[in-house]
Amino acid sequence: MPPALAHFFEHDAKPFALAARRSKSLHQSWVHPPTEPGKVVDLARKRQGPTNFGYLIHECDTGAIAGYIEITNIVRGPFQSAYLGFYMFKGYERRGYMKRALGVIIKRAWRELKLHRLEANIQPENAASVALVKSLGFSKEGYSPAYLKIGGRWRDHERWAILANSRSAASQETPSSQARAAGHEGGQDTGAILGAARRALARQQPLERRLVGHGLLDPFP
Ligand SMILES: CC(C)(COP(=O)(O)OP(=O)(O)OC[C@H]1O[C@@H](n2cnc3c(N)ncnc32)[C@H](O)[C@@H]1OP(=O)(O)O)[C@@H](O)C(=O)NCCC(=O)NCCS
Numbered sequence: 001m002p003p004a005l006a007h008f009f010e011h012d013a014k015p016f017a018l019a020a021r022r023s024k025s026l027h028q029s030w031v032h033p034p035t036e037p038g039k040v041v042d043l044a045r046k047r048q049g050p051t052n053f054g055y056l057i058h059e060c061d062t063g064a065i066a067g068y069i070e071i072t073n074i075v076r077g078p079f080q081s082a083y084l085g086f087y088m089f090k091g092y093e094r095r096g097y098m099k100r101a102l103g104v105i106i107k108r109a110w111r112e113l114k115l116h117r118l119e120a121n122i123q124p125e126n127a128a129s130v131a132l133v134k135s136l137g138f139s140k141e142g143y144s145p146a147y148l149k150i151g152g153r154w155r156d157h158e159r160w161a162i163l164a165n166s167r168s169a170a171s172q173e174t175p176s177s178q179a180r181a182a183g184h185e186g187g188q189d190t191g192a193i194l195g196a197a198r199r200a201l202a203r204q205q206p207l208e209r210r211l212v213g214h215g216l217l218d219p220f221p
Pocket of ligand 1: 026027028030031086087088089092093094095096097098099100120121122123126127128129131132135
């Protein structure tokens with residue numbers, strides 16, 4: 001069953017904190033999400049726009065929180081750029097969820113947030129994340145020593161970025177990709193997957209209501 005995407009709200013704090021607590025072996029030194037509900041509430045409050053947004057990946061069958069994506073520090077003017085952060089929670093990795101979800105969020109960044117560029121900073125040893133962004137069409141722009149303090153240590157990062165007009169799959173805005181993204185065509189692309197997710201949710205009324213209450217995204221209304 002494919003995943004669904006929803007906005008991240010304060011009422012997600014408890015399950016998010018629990019998921020973060022049991023994901024330390026997956027998150028290693030790459031990310032340190034908050035594990036206390038109070039701190040998750042703080043994070044959610046800071047991710048309601050207009051310059052910072054948080055999204056949750058939900059497993060359709062159960063509604064469980066499977067992963068998290070954020071677009072932060074949007075700078076307008078001639079820059080139109082922002083940072084992209086992401087992590088799965090333990091037990092939901094390697095199912096293709098993150099790649100599909102990032103495909104949707106990146107397209108939203110171009111279409112709805114009108115961004116020109118997204119930047120992901122990744123520790124060089126984080127092979128999974130490097131492979132993931134490469135597969136989405138990001139390019140390596142540079143190397144930043146002691147760039148972010150994570151887990152109490154300043155850590156080197158590679159700077160990966162994607163542009164709205166790049167030729168990558170995550171950036172293409174052809175009429176057929178728009179139609180598919182709107183769920184009007186079949187195939188294994190993100191639009192079809194989310195279309196299937198919405199149909200699955202429609203069959204599961206209580207879960208649908210729960211996710212809509214959580215701000216279920218209609219990816220390309
Ligand atoms: C990186 C991460 C988000 C990937 O999420 P995921 O849902 O497992 O990724 P997907 O299943 O969508 O995989 C997409 C691609 O990513 C790459 N990938 C994912 N996990 C990988 C791994 N353990 N080793 C190598 N490549 C990996 C592969 O290219 C994969 O495509 P493939 O399955 O066709 O080979 C997840 O491993 C994670 O949460 N890591 C810890 C947090 C983190 O590093 N966040 C980013 C900080 S910059």
